[in-house]
Amino acid sequence: MSKTKILLVEDDPNLGDILQEYLGVKGYEVSLCRDGEQGWSKYRKDYYQLCILDVMMPKKDGFTLGKEIRKVEENIPIIYLTAKNLKEDVIQGFRIGADDYITKPFSMEELLMRIEAILRRTHQQVGKAALKTYSFGDFTLHYDKQQLEGPDGLHKLTSKENELLRLLAASRNENVSRSYALKQIWGDDSYFNARSMDVYLSKIRKLLKSDENVQIITLHGEGFKLVANE
Template identity: 40%
Template sequence: MEHRILIVEDDADLGNLVRRYLEVKGFGVTLITDGRTAMQELAIGSYAIAVLDVMLPGADGFVLASQIRQAYPSLPFLFLTARRQQADVLKGLSLGADDYMLKPFDVDELVLRIANILRRSGDREKPSQHYVLGDYHFHPQELSLELNGQRRLLTEKESALLEMLCREPGRLLRRTFVLESLWGSADFFNGRSLDVFIGRLRKLLAGDPRLELEVVRGAGFILHTGA
């Protein structure tokens, strides 16, 4: 089945270059140049993933990401942008982005990152797995974390990371293993991204004091469930 990708990029030359390359790789691609039109397209089309620039005319890519997250919480998206300040990276990830990729970029790496996100998304079609973490109920295939009847939708990467921790409760999950499995490499930039996601999971699990997501500096992470 052909995966459809929505690219939101106001540089027509770059956008068309990426569009043509992704089409050669077997994807269906729609190129949009502004956020307002992108939301209109999402309302009528079915997409597997969105690729967003930050510097867009009118409302920027961060505003667009917030709108996507609210209207289509299960749609994965990544940023492809020249905005490389740490504050920008952290803001993009905090909005729920599954990845944040800097320009200039290697188009083959972009294809690989898209494929990795779509693979994790496809895992949701497998038989449903259910984890009980103290008072929480976690359904990774549904990207769902529930506490006292309140349901929170996770991003693809939040769900994948939490599931890795759930598989080995009370045991050290190696940092390099997480980075290579979910980000593709254990470089510094990906490491900072991982730290952001760990911080987000700690906040999500703060509703049950028996749970602790321990960071073992330089080594990895341990999920303590109090069981």
């Protein structure tokens, strides 16, 4: 069984190293970043099942990073770490989608229990329909119905087309790495799955031709993005 992958973004070198080592011993695969920008770059290049973000960080704070992550994957669990104990910070954290909030100093055992509780809860929610729509240009993606509504009518999507278009629409006008998309939708970034994804991208591009202001741009060596000029 593959290990649960955690993105840990913590600028305190001692705490970051300790957390990475402790969670590693407990069976998790932890990627450690030292600031918000590094954390964002790491998140866009790989697939994670949970994020632990320090609030006060250089270059990009944890709340800003959390908002950006939520634009890409709104259901990924996020735990915020903070040295503050202000009610306003806690409220802000939960308002932007925190699954939990823990104030420093804290025990490693407490953090571990919170991680396990969140993962149990989110695992139970896997497979439930996400009743959502995404609008871009003259199109509306009805994710729950696997339908794309556009100028030339309504198109029924396959499950892979639906998931891929949702990922692109949620990251509209932002780069999505090939590896991230493959791991999110196909489970791994093998050569076979990459070729399969290219076929689906080609099909989606054809569906979007009726609006010249919407297109999927390939960024060679990086990934691709859905561009919608509105």
